Amino acid sequence: MNARTPVILVHGGAGVGMMTAAQASCLREALAQGYAELRRGAPAIRGVETAIRVLEGSGLFNAGVGSVLQLDGGRRMDASLMDGRDLRAGAVAAVEGIRYPITAARHVMDETDHVLLAGKPATRFARYCRIERQAPPTAAARKAALADARTLAFASKSWSLLQKMPRAGRLQAACETVGAVALDQAGNSAAGASTGGAGLMLPGRVGDTPQIGSGVYADNEAGAVSMTGRGEGIIRVAVAKEIVDRMEAGATPNRALQCVLRKLADRIHGTAGALVLAPNGRFAIGHTTPRMAAGHWTGNGRPIVADRFR
Ligand code: GLY
Numbered sequence: 001m002n003a004r005t006p007v008i009l010v011h012g013g014a015g016v017g018m019m020t021a022a023q024a025s026c027l028r029e030a031l032a033q034g035y036a037e038l039r040r041g042a043p044a045i046r047g048v049e050t051a052i053r054v055l056e057g058s059g060l061f062n063a064g065v066g067s068v069l070q071l072d073g074g075r076r077m078d079a080s081l082m083d084g085r086d087l088r089a090g091a092v093a094a095v096e097g098i099r100y101p102i103t104a105a106r107h108v109m110d111e112t113d114h115v116l117l118a119g120k121p122a123t124r125f126a127r128y129c130r131i132e133r134q135a136p137p138t139a140a141a142r143k144a145a146l147a148d149a150r151t152l153a154f155a156s157k158s159w160s161l162l163q164k165m166p167r168a169g170r171l172q173a174a175c176e177t178v179g180a181v182a183l184d185q186a187g188n189s190a191a192g193a194s195t196g197g198a199g200l201m202l203p204g205r206v207g208d209t210p211q212i213g214s215g216v217y218a219d220n221e222a223g224a225v226s227m228t229g230r231g232e233g234i235i236r237v238a239v240a241k242e243i244v245d246r247m248e249a250g251a252t253p254n255r256a257l258q259c260v261l262r263k264l265a266d267r268i269h270g271t272a273g274a275l276v277l278a279p280n281g282r283f284a285i286g287h288t289t290p291r292m293a294a295g296h297w298t299g300n301g302r303p304i305v306a307d308r309f310r
Contacts, residue, residue, distance in 0.1 A: 003185040005298055006038035007281050010051050012061045012293035013176030014228045014273030019293040019307035023060050027295045030054040030180070031303035038182060039299065044190035044224075045083045045106075047182040052079075052102040052192050055178035062176035064099055065134055067196025072203040073142050075134075077196050078210040079105040080116075084189035084218035091210035092126065093118040099132045102194045105210070107131075116210060176293075177209055179216070179226030181277040189224040189277060191216040191240070198231060207231025213241035222248035223256075226275045229289065233270025237263060243276055253277065253284035261288050273309075285309040 010030045012023055019027075034051030038044065056064025067075050079101035080091035090109025093116060095101050104126040108117050117125050127133075179193035193216050195209040208215035208231035215231070217240035218224035225240040234240075239260055246256035253276040264270035265288050273287030275294065285294050286309055295305035 004183065004187050005281065006035065006047070006182065006184050007277060007283060007296070007298050008034045008038060008047055008051060008180065008182040009226075009275040009277060009283055009285065009296040010034065010055065010178070010180045010294065011226065011228050011273065011275055011285070012055060012178050014271070014287045014289040014292040015176065016290050018291060019305075020060070023293055024305045026055060026058045026060050027293060027305045028303045031295050031297040031305075034180060034182060035297050035299060035303075038184050041185055043083075043085070043186070044182040044184040044188045045081060047184065048180045048190045048192040049081060049102055049106055051180040051182075052178055052194050053100050056100050056102060056194055061178045062196045063178040063194040064101060066176070069137060069142060070197065070201045070203045070205065073137065074203060075137055075196065076203075077101040077194065078206060079192070079194035080210045080212060080216050081105045081109060081192040082190065082212055082216050082218040082224075083109070084191075084220040084224055087219060089115050089212045091116040091212065092122045093206045093210040094204065095122045095126055097123060097134055097136060098126045099134045101126075102192055103131050104129065105192070115212060118206070177228040179228060179275060181218070181224040181226050181275045183224070183277055183279070183281055187220065187279065189218045189220055189279060191218040191224040191226045193226045193228070208234035208239070211235060213238050215240060217241045217244045219244055219248070220279060223253065223279060224277045227272055228274070228292065229272030229287070230270060233264055233268050234272050236268055237270065239264060239272060239274065243274065247276075247278055253282055254286070257284045257286045261286060264288070
């Protein structure tokens with residue numbers, strides 16, 4: 001079989017903020033490290049995990065080390081991975097105290113009979129897998145991080161609810177979920193995503209990122225998708241699977257992406273951004289938010305990174 005030219009795409013979240021120079025440089029580094037794996041002949045799933053680990057470890061995005069806090073001050077992270085070769089998938093939700101939730105998701109996929117582990121047992125599993133630890137947020141860091149968002153919280157439904165619940169806490173708002181999709185030399189695809197969640201989150205809230213078919217999907221026969229944006233809308237439309245289904249029915253990546261983003265906006269006023277990669281290597285990046293930090297690379301020149309794609 002002839003080797004194919006690998007392709008990798010990464011994102012650092014869809015929202016309103018401009019991408020910083022440090023974030024752009026980190027996205028390029030994630031593309032370079034993920035692509036290096038693919039060039040060596042590693043499977044797409046390995047390229048995706050490698051790229052996402054760079055973003056999680058940077059502290060520059062709302063994932064891994066940079067994850068936002070929930071309203072009670074806890075840092076609970078979600079991540080998932082899917083392998084388009086055989087539709088295997090792994091995910092963790094509300095995991096705490098580790099630097100690389102994406103690697104915990106990979107261990108769920110490789111070492112268990114399950115797809116999703118959640119909460120304290122997921123954290124125990126990650127510790128068993130010896131995933132590098134992350135210290136809990138210090139009181140000072142928590143106070144500084146949460147102060148900015150408190151004004152927003154006072155007006156939110158989550159805040160009002162939380163005040164009526166025992167042990168009320170505070171919050172921080174952010175998006176900047178990270179993710180990646182890739183195609184390897186053998187033509188296999190994979191998708192992954194990792195997040196600290198959304199702003200104004202009640203403790204225990206889980207978004208689209210660890211939900212296969214909502215936040216990510218990959219199928220060698222149809223394509224791969226990684227989502228970012230407001231999880232509550234993405235879940236209700238099962239956006240990642242819907243995009244892949246449209247590609248399987250013959251739509252180009254761009255057509256499938258635009259149709260589903262329009263449906264999300266028209267039907268439920270949802271906002272999102274997506275990386276979409278077809279089995280033939282064609283791809284699309286799109287968003288309904290003002291900006292989306294993302295990039296792509298096929299191994300020529302330098303990795304391309306921007307914060308607007310239309
Ligand atoms: N898309 C990330 C989240 O809503 O949690």
